[in-house]
Amino acid sequence: MAEETSPGLGEAEDADEPMPPSYPPxxxxxxxxxxxxxxxxxxxxxxVSDPETAADDAAEEAAQVRTSWLRSVLEFAxxxxxxxxxxxxxxxxxxxxxxxxxxxxxSTLIPGDRIAVNRMATSADEIARGDIIVFVxxxxxxxxxxxxxxxxxxxxENGLQAVGLLxxxxxxxxxxxxxxxxxxxxxxxxxxxxxxxxGAELDESYLDEGMAPSEETFSVTVPEGELWVMGDNRSNSKxxxxxxxxxxxxxxxxxxxVGRAWAIFYPFSRLERLPDVSSVFANAQ
Numbered sequence: 001m002a003e004e005t006s007p008g009l010g011e012a013e014d015a016d017e018p019m020p021p022s023y024p025p026x027x028x029x030x031x032x033x034x035x036x037x038x039x040x041x042x043x044x045x046x047x048v049s050d051p052e053t054a055a056d057d058a059a060e061e062a063a064q065v066r067t068s069w070l071r072s073v074l075e076f077a078x079x080x081x082x083x084x085x086x087x088x089x090x091x092x093x094x095x096x097x098x099x100x101x102x103x104x105x106x107s108t109l110i111p112g113d114r115i116a117v118n119r120m121a122t123s124a125d126e127i128a129r130g131d132i133i134v135f136v137x138x139x140x141x142x143x144x145x146x147x148x149x150x151x152x153x154x155x156x157e158n159g160l161q162a163v164g165l166l167x168x169x170x171x172x173x174x175x176x177x178x179x180x181x182x183x184x185x186x187x188x189x190x191x192x193x194x195x196x197x198x199g200a201e202l203d204e205s206y207l208d209e210g211m212a213p214s215e216e217t218f219s220v221t222v223p224e225g226e227l228w229v230m231g232d233n234r235s236n237s238k239x240x241x242x243x244x245x246x247x248x249x250x251x252x253x254x255x256x257x258v259g260r261a262w263a264i265f266y267p268f269s270r271l272e273r274l275p276d277v278s279s280v281f282a283n284a285q
Contacts, residue, residue, distance in 0.1 A: 104231035107208050114266035121260035129281040131178045132261040138252050176239050180228035187219035197284035206232055206277055226251040
């Protein structure tokens, strides 16, 4: 009987079959570098780049920045031009702001008040007794005043006033209250010291307490197309009464009216709409 033998330790059972590896073969240094470079190229931008591509990208980014900046400038310019156009349109046809420099209308209006003026109320049909109006000097009502502003300041302020972005100083304009319109007879004073319009005695609620309606007597008939105006501060107002003996006899042509004041908008502590006082003249028909 043949003797059985057992394979020795470490010997292959079959010399023709290679022994399977007990672990994966080690990677070569070349293989590891190859894999790392592939990852860098595929997954990490910027670590390996082409100089020409980088320059093109930088130029494109700079062009985008310039385009964005130009677009912003153009948009801003359009907004400014549109705002100025709207401002000029409003000032020309609808509303204008004026600065009150004197106390002739106290206490209804005081120095420093900014008033909004309705520029659509300029015809005889739209102006009523009791209205406060702004009008162009009909002739030598205002003393010439020296302009002490610097050339730069004068240019800037005049420009802003021209487009309505800055309240206009009354300058060659005046602000007074309409007492008589074309055809009215205005006189002072009754035994109570009050004005009359067409024979109706007025109780002028807009005058400060203790203010005399007039310190001088007069009686006038207002020509058609003209107005008789007086300040609310009757003792300190060079109004129609003061100019009776001058050219125009104290009357203000309706065509000189810039508009009717309807509100004080600054300072904010005095923000209010000017009251309707038409009831004072209810009987003066």
